[in-house]
Amino acid sequence: MAHIQLKNISKTFGNHTALTGLDLDIADGEFFVLLGETGAGKTTTLRLIAGLEKPSEGQVFIDGVDVADWGAAERDVALVLQQYSLYPRYTVRENLEFPLKPKIRRLPDAEIKDRVDRAARTLRIEHLLDRKTDRLSGGEMQRVSIGRAIVRKPRVFLMDEPLSALDAKLREALRTELKNLQMQLGATFLFVTHDQIEAMSMGDKVGVLNHGRIVQTGTPHEIYNNPRDTYVASFVGSPPMNLIDGKLVNGRAVMAPLNFELPFSGGAKASGATDGRPLVFGVRPEDVYLESGAPVEARVHDVENHGVEKILTLRVGDATLRATVPARTDVAIEQAVRFAWNPDKVVLFDKGSGVSLRHVG
Amino acid sequence: MATTMITTLDRSSRAAARGLSDISIRNLFIIPTVLFLIVFNIFPLIYSLGYSFTDFRASTNAPANFVGLQNYRDLLNDPYVWSNFAITAKYVIISVAGQLLVGFGVAMLLNRDIPMKGLLTTLLLLPMMLSMAVVGLFWKLLYDPSFGIINYALGLGTFEWLSDPKMALYAVALTDIWMWSPFVMLLSLAGLSAVPKHLYEAAAIDRAGPFYTFFRITLPLVAPILMIAVIFRTMEAFKTFDLAYILTSQPTAELISIRLYKMAFQEWQTGRSCALAYIVLIMVLAITNIYVKYLNKVKER
Numbered sequence: 001m002a003h004i005q006l007k008n009i010s011k012t013f014g015n016h017t018a019l020t021g022l023d024l025d026i027a028d029g030e031f032f033v034l035l036g037e038t039g040a041g042k043t044t045t046l047r048l049i050a051g052l053e054k055p056s057e058g059q060v061f062i063d064g065v066d067v068a069d070w071g072a073a074e075r076d077v078a079l080v081l082q083q084y085s086l087y088p089r090y091t092v093r094e095n096l097e098f099p100l101k102p103k104i105r106r107l108p109d110a111e112i113k114d115r116v117d118r119a120a121r122t123l124r125i126e127h128l129l130d131r132k133t134d135r136l137s138g139g140e141m142q143r144v145s146i147g148r149a150i151v152r153k154p155r156v157f158l159m160d161e162p163l164s165a166l167d168a169k170l171r172e173a174l175r176t177e178l179k180n181l182q183m184q185l186g187a188t189f190l191f192v193t194h195d196q197i198e199a200m201s202m203g204d205k206v207g208v209l210n211h212g213r214i215v216q217t218g219t220p221h222e223i224y225n226n227p228r229d230t231y232v233a234s235f236v237g238s239p240p241m242n243l244i245d246g247k248l249v250n251g252r253a254v255m256a257p258l259n260f261e262l263p264f265s266g267g268a269k270a271s272g273a274t275d276g277r278p279l280v281f282g283v284r285p286e287d288v289y290l291e292s293g294a295p296v297e298a299r300v301h302d303v304e305n306h307g308v309e310k311i312l313t314l315r316v317g318d319a320t321l322r323a324t325v326p327a328r329t330d331v332a333i334e335q336a337v338r339f340a341w342n343p344d345k346v347v348l349f350d351k352g353s354g355v356s357l358r359h360v361g
Numbered sequence: 362m363a364t365t366m367i368t369t370l371d372r373s374s375r376a377a378a379r380g381l382s383d384i385s386i387r388n389l390f391i392i393p394t395v396l397f398l399i400v401f402n403i404f405p406l407i408y409s410l411g412y413s414f415t416d417f418r419a420s421t422n423a424p425a426n427f428v429g430l431q432n433y434r435d436l437l438n439d440p441y442v443w444s445n446f447a448i449t450a451k452y453v454i455i456s457v458a459g460q461l462l463v464g465f466g467v468a469m470l471l472n473r474d475i476p477m478k479g480l481l482t483t484l485l486l487l488p489m490m491l492s493m494a495v496v497g498l499f500w501k502l503l504y505d506p507s508f509g510i511i512n513y514a515l516g517l518g519t520f521e522w523l524s525d526p527k528m529a530l531y532a533v534a535l536t537d538i539w540m541w542s543p544f545v546m547l548l549s550l551a552g553l554s555a556v557p558k559h560l561y562e563a564a565a566i567d568r569a570g571p572f573y574t575f576f577r578i579t580l581p582l583v584a585p586i587l588m589i590a591v592i593f594r595t596m597e598a599f600k601t602f603d604l605a606y607i608l609t610s611q612p613t614a615e616l617i618s619i620r621l622y623k624m625a626f627q628e629w630q631t632g633r634s635c636a637l638a639y640i641v642l643i644m645v646l647a648i649t650n651i652y653v654k655y656l657n658k659v660k661e662r
Contacts, residue, residue, distance in 0.1 A: 087578060
């Protein structure tokens with residue numbers, strides 16, 4: 001198992017800059033999730049670590065050793081891709097044996113059989129071993145490609161959106177399985193995804209990538225509750241954090257174009273939140289609640305029933321904001337409601353830079 | 362292709378304005394081709410089958426007598442014809458194997474990012490586009506013992522490539538390899554570029570060496586298209602005539618089609634040569650069928 005470090009990595013493809021000044025530190029045995037939109041540079045980061053691409057600048061360290069001159073084979077990583085990349089025309093068993101068979105590091109047959117059987121048992125694909133890969137379903141194929149990664153006992157597992165091509169049920173099941181597998185093996189995992197639910201549910205640590213830069217690294221809890229800037233705030237969470245422009249006046253949050261006020265106690269008040277400074281107030285939908293005596297009136301614009309809860313879209317003036325309320329709350333569209341927020345949970349962002357005041361200094 | 366759909370006529374189309382239905386348009390396109398095929402291919406084919414059972418000679422006015430299987434019996438018992446077949450087999454094996462090696466090898470070299478790849482590929486394809494007769498004529502000059510550039514370059518003095526009984530067939534095969542390797546290269550390139558790149562990346566990650574990757578991934582995936590190249594080239598090589606005829610007159614390089622030509626148009630044994638043509642046809646069909654069976658097996662795996 002291994003400790004991975006990226007130092008000041010930049011990567012350009014012709015005129016296109018994929019990564020700029022990327023620093024990343026993945027501890028031994030950690031499940032690290034790299035989260036970002038399509039084109040943010042997630043896959044490039046993965047390929048740099050795997051040795052399939054060379055960085056334009058910066059260094060990659062595996063266990064403290066600079067691996068700039070090492071090829072993919074020497075780095076001893078396993079890579080699971082979205083498109084499965086199983087070897088066609090071979091059976092599942094032959095696919096699983098493939099990484100164990102090259103002559104240079106050929107293992108004894110008994111050992112190969114043992115490892116393949118163990119991997120098949122872990123992933124519950126024993127009954128498929130003699131099947132050709134083109135007769136497998138998507139979920140089975142992805143299990144086989146994960147199996148091909150684990151038979152080898154690599155130093156690091158790199159996974160490039162392995163679950164994106166699967167249907168929802170299977171994705172959920174494999175999510176749990178992967179997490180369990182990682183804990184069983186105690187291996188270092190780097191998991192790339194654009195799905196923030198995957199990131200939140202699987203990661204020990206999450207790195208949010210935006211336009212080739214790491215915006216924030218932290219535990220899912222930190223990322224969710226204390227986003228570093230408005231990008232992270234709006235990208236993580238479903239529905240995303242409400243972001244409202246305004247300023248502080250005498251312990252009250254005064255929303256500027258929207259024209260409503262909410263109490264804002266000094267409790268969560270961060271340094272630099274002086275009266276009158278243009279700010280963005282960020283509040284999670286679950287920290288917005290409806291109450292008959294609450295200070296602000298709004299109209300219900302839309303109701304999304306999720307079974308366990310309802311997601312309301314409230315309309316205040318021209319703007320909308322989201323609120324998560326218990327499913328038993330009885331509301332109708334266009335009904336007038338009153339709402340308030342939980343001031344302790346409100347995050348303040350600087351209007352100009354978008355950076356959270358808690359993260360400045 | 363379980364169902365054939367004939368779409369209804371678009372009322373506003375020009376064809377409709379001229380009063381043509383889809384079916385008449387279809388017939389308009391197909392019937393000339395079918396007629397052409399019948400007149401120039403199928404009719405002579407059947408007509409010559411009839412002649413192959415007679416002692417017809419096109420050079421005389423004597424009527425053709427039905428002789429049954431006599432022609433076939435004679436031919437199959439003729440050791441000279443068998444030696445022609447043996448020469449042909451040797452020629453086919455050498456030239457197809459050579460083309461496969463050279464063509465696939467060059468395709469492997471070209472299947473990467475190199476500058477001016479398009480131009481290079483086009484230039485390499487040129488031999489294939491020349492006429493057989495032209496290739497034959499100018500390789501004859503290249504092989505020439507007294508002023509040929511091959512002997513000059515290799516320092517072989519006055520070695521007689523085309524008059525040497527042992528060398529003549531190889532010399533013809535070499536010319537054929539030069540001419541048709543590009544064809545194998547073209548098909549191989551198509552096959553190679555169809556191998557998904559991520560498979561190579563997965564193999565690199567799985568720590569497979571270049572040989573292992575080649576034999577376990579590249580070759581199995583390109584095999585079906587290579588088989589197609591082999592089928593085409595075998596059929597063509599089997600019926601090679603012009604190249605060998607122009608290059609050499611050595612009996613050791615007398616391919617079956619040359620024998621056939623001599624029999625038909627120098628000895629005027631029309632009936633017998635028709636029979637020989639049928640024997641060749643059946644052989645080519647048989648070989649092709651074996652290949653196709655094998656190809657399907659390769660594809661299934």
